[in-house]
Amino acid sequence: MSILLLFCCTPVKIDTSDTFVDDTGMLDIDGDGYFSVDADDARIDCDDSNPAINPRTHRYIPAGTFIRGWEHNHDTVPVTEITLSSYCIGVYEVQNKDFIVFMNEQRTLGWENTTQDGNPLFDFEDNDDPYPERILDNGTTYTIQEGYENHPVVEVYRWSAQAYCVWAGHQLPTEAQWERAARGDDGAMYPWGDDQADCSKSNYWPQNPPQEPCIDDTTPVGSYDPGAWGLYDMAGNVSEWVEDWYNVNYYEQSPSQDPTGPENGWAEDAMNPEGFVAATARGGSLGSGSGSLRSFHRVPEPFEATSNGLGFRCSFFVGE
Template sequence: MLWHIPVLVLLVQLLASPGFAENVKDTSGTENMAFIAGGIYEMGSRRSLKELDPADLMNTDRHALGPENPAHHVHVDAFHMDIYEVTNADYEKFAQSEGEKKSRFSDNPDFNGPNQPVVGVSWKQAVKYCAWKGKRLPTEAEWEKASRGKRHIAYPWGNEPPDGNKVNFNEELNKTSPVGSYEAGKSDYGVYDLSGNVSEWTYDWHLPEYYLFSPKKNPQGFERGQYKVIRGGNWRNDAFNVNMTYRNATVPSMKNKTVGFRCVRSAEGK
């Protein structure tokens, strides 16, 4: 029975290894959520105006020239993220339970399908919904980690340009799609619609130059501001806006038909 000793030693070594620890997760209360492993990744865009020849400015990727610079390494703790954007059916249950206002577009047939993402809700309403579910809005850093993983890629699926098989964008449908419609467009973690369909509220206040001094571990945005960061682009946007480094922002009271949200939950349940 001495064979048990090397097997036990191997098991102890496996449990202690970083790769194994990265996959250990608390799954209680995380149905229909993807586990996003904690760790360091490169956030933001690598290119800048200084690196470009003036003759190339008209032809370069616009996403590399704004507040997405500079690229920088960030550590994000492990968390769980909703696989799908919050749907109208999800939000309706919350609104009825809590006496909250319905979506601004709850009567619009292009946007009110039960499996379409809810739109027309403010940042505060999104926060309330996530809290009702025992969750919260993702930080901007968490959102980008979920969309790119450890790879420095432009889109959740890789660097190939977006098309109608991967993402709802560029006004091809002129409305939102039911969540999870684009299998080819999901991220390495199995999260759907991070690119296109609807832009998504994040927790963070927006500051264009934030990446110049943001914390290296679990950044949560500037401490105050006028605008909240939204990510991912939407059904109206072109390839530039549905890129994973693109940063957009709007007033937290805004309710329109291009912005929805999804929730996250820290791995320890907070």
């Protein structure tokens, strides 16, 4: 796909098909009103062959450079300029209504709540979860708890997130792609800028008195104002799996062009002093303090873990 900067005017419908053409001769192949070429990056159609993909669902992030990291966290140094190729990323986290389509299709193919590798897709066994189950199984079909259709899917493993994104023709964003998408190119502390977090900006757990959660449950996607690039919920509500394994010292060895993370992951913490195989999550959740909402903040998660506050969104590369 070629992404050029051309100034175009209002598209005009031609013939009787769904294809549109503007006065420069550019085609809107899928007829959704958006072009793969546009002077405004926010209006670029990431996949002009698929009307289900457009700037309302996926945002184009042009090739460019951003500042990664923060000098005051031990695992986010050194602060470095990182250059990324262009890519597209989901405007919203994957929702329950999206994920059960995948689960039900897998079921019809003989993989009942499993990936094709035999790993579970959704964690129905999370007994420490105080919240109601969002995805239900009646024995033949997976359904959604009423009212949770547009909430982000949670209780999914990293491999589940990877499998869904591949099924959709995409992938999990790399950690660098996620950070640039969250903070923009101006190095902001949070997706909304440098102002401190509060319950009007994000769904999280403030640590200042009275130390109560903003909302003691997930919220539907898009419940708060969008941040950089027009993306929603890049801080709070649920944290997000990314493609990279976690290594505390990775930034010291990382390439500066399109980094994809270390070859394997490992972390240690107070609960796991002997260490564990770790993948990376980003963004903070409804149970996080404001520090976890910062766009540079990295969290090592056991790669076999699930959580009621951990979901994902998908991304994909586009050609220049």
